[in-house]
Amino acid sequence: MSVEGTAVSTQAQRVRAEQRPPAGTSRAEKQLSWWVRGKFGLVRWFLFAWARLFSLKGLYLFGCWFATAEYLINFKRRRRYWRELQGVFPEGISRSRGRAIIHRYFQRTRCDKLYYLIFDRLPRDKIMRRIKFQGREHVDAALARGNSLYTMLSHNGSHHIAGLLMALCGYRVAGIRDRNEGAIRVYVQERYAETFPEYAAIRVLYADSFPREIYRCFQENRVVGSALDVSRVRGLTLKTCPVKIFGEQREFLTGTLQIALRCRATVCQAFVVSRPNFYFRLIACPPLYVPGEGESEESPELIQRIMQQYADGIAAHVREHPDHLSRV
Numbered sequence: 285m286s287v288e289g290t291a292v293s294t295q296a297q298r299v300r301a302e303q304r305p306p307a308g309t310s311r312a313e314k315q316l317s318w319w320v321r322g323k324f325g326l327v328r329w330f331l332f333a334w335a336r337l338f339s340l341k342g343l344y345l346f347g348c349w350f351a352t353a354e355y356l357i358n359f360k361r362r363r364r365y366w367r368e369l370q371g372v373f374p375e376g377i378s379r380s381r382g383r384a385i386i387h388r389y390f391q392r393t394r395c396d397k398l399y400y401l402i403f404d405r406l407p408r409d410k411i412m413r414r415i416k417f418q419g420r421e422h423v424d425a426a427l428a429r430g431n432s433l434y435t436m437l438s439h440n441g442s443h444h445i446a447g448l449l450m451a452l453c454g455y456r457v458a459g460i461r462d463r464n465e466g467a468i469r470v471y472v473q474e475r476y477a478e479t480f481p482e483y484a485a486i487r488v489l490y491a492d493s494f495p496r497e498i499y500r501c502f503q504e505n506r507v508v509g510s511a512l513d514v515s516r517v518r519g520l521t522l523k524t525c526p527v528k529i530f531g532e533q534r535e536f537l538t539g540t541l542q543i544a545l546r547c548r549a550t551v552c553q554a555f556v557v558s559r560p561n562f563y564f565r566l567i568a569c570p571p572l573y574v575p576g577e578g579e580s581e582e583s584p585e586l587i588q589r590i591m592q593q594y595a596d597g598i599a600a601h602v603r604e605h606p607d608h609l610s611r612v
């Protein structure tokens with residue numbers, strides 16, 4: 285359920301957006317060739333057969349072994365991650381701890397991909413036993429107020445399965461993301477939609493689509509999620525806000541947050557933490573904003589405050605789970 289932001293488009297862009305199929309009617313617009321589908325299908329068959337023979341723990345150990353081999357040979361990625369860790373820990377970090385974190389990063393990303401590929405083939409009860417929902421009371425309280433809940437996600441960690449986990453927990457979900465999807469994600473999302481009625485019911489909105497559909501999701505009292513911590517801004521029309529994170533200033537997107545404030549939605553921050561043996565912790569943090577009576581909405585000061593709290597939350601989360609640092 286990842287995102288690259290929302291914005292008010294130019295008049296020409298709005299006309300093109302209105303001519304597209306309604307949001308949520310298609311999981312993905314990218315068409316995959318028979319070769320790509322066959323390749324992913326073969327990999328899925330192998331991974332599922334391995335899990336049937338050796339259990340999910342056996343699949344996890346296989347992923348860890350594969351990730352260790354990647355760690356040993358991909359020295360360029362190790363070097364990039366080391367530079368990122370030095371920004372996360374400006375006070376300094378020992379080489380031994382850095383190597384352990386980077387090794388865990390390789391294991392986490394590889395095992396997450398393996399699980400991601402066969403998630404829909406697993407029994408539902410086995411999936412639900414692996415989800416621990418922390419802070420669920422914040423979500424329930426926000427939805428009880430009405431006007432929906434806006435969850436500010438982050439690209440760090442397994443954010444792409446946040447919407448599915450929320451849907452499996454019984455919530456009506458909408459996600460805003462970039463229209464450009466990788467081939468593996470397009471393939472897996474098609475499989476998810478065939479297996480999980482909850483996933484098929486998720487409203488999928490795109491960053492460049494007409495904002496009216498996003499307003500509608502807030503009016504339907506859904507859990508709306510997007511990730512605003514982009515590495516680069518794609519488009520001059522996208523609205524951004526400067527924040528300080530890891531000792532430097534960055535521009536984070538604000539389009540969806542502004543719509544949420546106009547709809548008087550509760551705003552909170554959420555993360556997905558991957559644990560060993562394919563267990564996941566879904567974390568909903570206390571609200572960053574709860575609409576009050578007579579309170580001014582969408583002021584620049586309010587947006588700046590929420591966005592800086594959002595950036596501070598990401599920094600604290602990454603320092604607590606440095607192996608979840610992404611975009612490396």
